[in-house]
Amino acid sequence: MGRGSESFQKRQREKNKRERAAAKQARRHGKLEVPFEEEVEAPSSNGKSEAELYEDFRLLSEKYQSGGMDEETYEKRRVEIFEQLGLEVH
Secondary structure, three states: OHHHHHHHHHHHHHHHHHHHHHHHHHHHOOOOOOOHHHOOOOOOOOOOOHHHHHHHHHHHHHHHHOOOOOHHHHHHHHHHHHHHHOOOOO
8 A cells, every 4th residue: 555655646746747847947937926935846855845845944044054953953953954944954
């Protein structure tokens, strides 16, 4: 039974990826009036959209650079956000 769920999730990710690519192409060609931030994005596994995760990372970085957070906490949270975005962590 788990395979059906995995297959469905993969199809959803691929569909969302195609939709984002089509919206990006339309934006580049001036056919779409919706600003990037207002696009409908698929939520990640924790329910946050890609834009929300990037905003979380921006705020995290600002807090770390202003001295409001130690490096260990920053790195731990940064890795969590990057994994949720599906990015490689170095």
